[in-house]
């Protein structure tokens with residue numbers, strides 16, 4: 001029998017819709033008052049099916065928010081020199097305020113080199129080494145979309161986060177590390193745990209906020225969750241169960257929801273916030289590039 005769900009379910013789909021509405025309202029004001037339309041260029045190399053869907057959705061949502069969308073689809077065997085030349089052109093294009101290179105890139109391309117070629121002011125993914133350094137030192141930066149989305153949901157649920165114990169399970173550059181920096185910025189006491197952490201369950205049980213970003217299906221189980229804790233599940237894992245394809249997070253939802261105070265589901269939790277925050281970052285980049293006030297509530 002399924003365990004009873006006690007936790008409040010944090011609805012990322014609904015939250016993302018509100019963020020997109022805020023972005024669209026701000027974009028309409030920018031157009032009316034400043035004659036400015038933010039533009040986002042997304043670069044996809046190759047035919048990875050999941051990446052193609054994410055890029056398509058980015059284009060649809062960018063246009064729906066009133067911004068310009070520029071899609072660049074390149075063949076899987078595109079050379080590094082050609083990709084870098086495209087980034088140089090986008091860096092120099094004043095109608096492009098945000099540039100995103102969809103990851104993962106094909107193996108023959110050096111992701112670090114490619115990402116670090118993007119103008120940091122247009123790096124709406126927040127992956128450029130300059131933005132990483134700015135975030136790590138508490139300075140104004142572009143913030144990676146997935147952690148920014150998690151932070152927005154946590155602030156909305158808790159109000160103030162100061163003094164709370166946060167455990168981030170996972171140490172990736174894209175989610176784990178920036179998530180930890182953002183929580184530290186909001187004065188949480190932060191622990192970064194990972195696959196080699198000793199007694200991971202005990203470390204997790206100390207968390208008021210538990211962020212799972214390990215990329216292992218259902219690794220975080222209910223016995224690892226402190227009663228009443230807020231659980232943010234960043235994992236998106238495609239598994240097969242009972243002969244059917246299924247999408248699950250890094251958290252075993254039923255057992256964790258029986259103990260947690262609040263929890264994000266998969267799908268419909270963190271995932272939709274990633275693209276909503278990409279739109280927010282593009283708007284922020286356009287405002288900064290034009291010396292205009294940044295949108296309130298849409299930045300870290």
Ligand SMILES: Nc1nc2c(c(=O)[nH]1)N[C@@H](CN(C=O)c1ccc(C(=O)N[C@@H](CCC(=O)O)C(=O)O)cc1)CN2
Nearest residue numbers: 054101102103104125145267268269270271272274275
């Ligand atoms: N350059 C980047 N590449 C990648 C990023 C990124 O932030 N920047 N993140 C992921 C992919 N991603 C956006 O690019 C993304 C992943 C998941 C979702 C989402 O809405 N997920 C849904 C489920 C969708 C499904 O059925 O597959 C959900 O969780 O509800 C949006 C965007 C890697 N690459």
